[in-house]
Amino acid sequence: MIEPIRNLNDICFNSRKGLYKHWILSNKSDYSKMCDFMQKINFSIQDLNSEIPQLDKPTMKSIIYVIILVVWIQEAFEKIEKLYRQDVMSYFVYSKDSELSNGKKYINAIRSFAVAHPLSTSRHPQFGFDGNYICVDIRDFKRDITSPFSKSDTIYELNFNGLYANGNRKCDFYFYVYSDKDDGMKFFRYIGCNFDDIYRVARLYIDKLYALDKHLRKSKKNDYR
Known part of the structure; x- marks a missing residue:
């Protein structure tokens, strides 16, 4: 079972500190934008957590929905980062930035292949998507009638590290x-993914949001002129 993603209660219930300090914003008029982006993230977390019980029997709709929710968290976080003063943000360091960078590339590749450009994804060669593969469907492999006849060398797995051969058929x-x-597009090939990796991306963004909130709580207006 996938562990639920941490909510934003510890940030939102201390709304006069950290992310909610007015003076840290580049423009005080952006405060309402920041609140809207935080709400977007919080609602996406709630929706992701509510999907967890159904993911043992995923449908195409639920798979795409989970991917999009994580992308919404990613985009909202990146919008929030840009609202704050550069001199304050320049001192912010996130210890898992390298892992998050890989996660961002991973979720962008998944999004492109599943939603945005399933017939022509070519901008993610790190994950095998260089225009070679055309996505025609998304399924639970275990319930598909063709799976018993599939050769192991036609089965792959996609994760943070890229695309590699994997014939064990244990992906979600x-x-x-x-x-x-x-x-020559004669036979199916299968690229497996796991929900743990997709939820891991969301957790990294939420973890970074908490780290940023902690950094901004320690920031004092008198230290910046």
């Missing part, structure tokens, strides 16, 4: 793809 869901380069 699979992209059903064709490859023009490999076999």
Whole structure:
């Protein structure tokens, strides 16, 4: 079972500190924007957590929905970062930035392949998406009638580290793809993904949001002229 994502209560219930300090914003008029972005993140967390009980039997709708919710958290966080004064943000360091960078690339690749450009994803070669694969469906591999006849060398797994061969068929869901380069689009290939990786991206963004809040709580107006 996937662990629920931490909510924003510890930030929102201390609304006069950290992220909610007015003087830290580049423009005080952006305060309402910041609140809107925080609300977007909080609602997305709630929706992600509410999906967890159903993910043992995922549907295409639930898979795409989870991906989009994580992307919404990503985009809202990046919007929030840009609202604060550069001199204050320049001293902020997040210890897991390298891991988050990989997570961002991963979720952007998944989003492109599942939602934005399923027939022409070519901008994510690190994850095998260089225009070779065309996504035609997303399914739970275990319940598909063709799975017993699939060769292990046609099954792959996609995670933070990229795309690699994996014939154990233990992923949560699979992209059903064709490859023009490999076999002239004659046979299915299967690219597996796990919800743990997708939720991990969301957790990293929430963890960074808490780290930023902690940094801003310690920041004093008198230290910045």
